[in-house]
Amino acid sequence: MYVCLCVGATNQTVSDAVASGASTSKEVAAICGAGGDCGRCRRTLRAIIAASKPEPAPVH
Numbered sequence: 001m002y003v004c005l006c007v008g009a010t011n012q013t014v015s016d017a018v019a020s021g022a023s024t025s026k027e028v029a030a031i032c033g034a035g036g037d038c039g040r041c042r043r044t045l046r047a048i049i050a051a052s053k054p055e056p057a058p059v060h
């Protein structure tokens with residue numbers, strides 16, 4: 001599924017970025033570009049980051 005239409009990044013692309021160490025949407029953007037353009041996907045990026053962390057993420 002595409003999560004970032006600006007760069008055509010999928011949830012798998014973002015999950016890979018998180019697996020390689022990204023823990024914020026900025027870090028995901030630095031690794032794969034997702035979230036670095038219009039920013040509309042950042043909420044989804046944060047959800048993917050939160051889902052791959054063992055501890056619960058704060059709700060914003």
Ligand code: FES
Pocket residue numbers: 003004005006007034035036037038039040041042
């Ligand atoms: S949809 Fe991801 S930066 Fe625009």
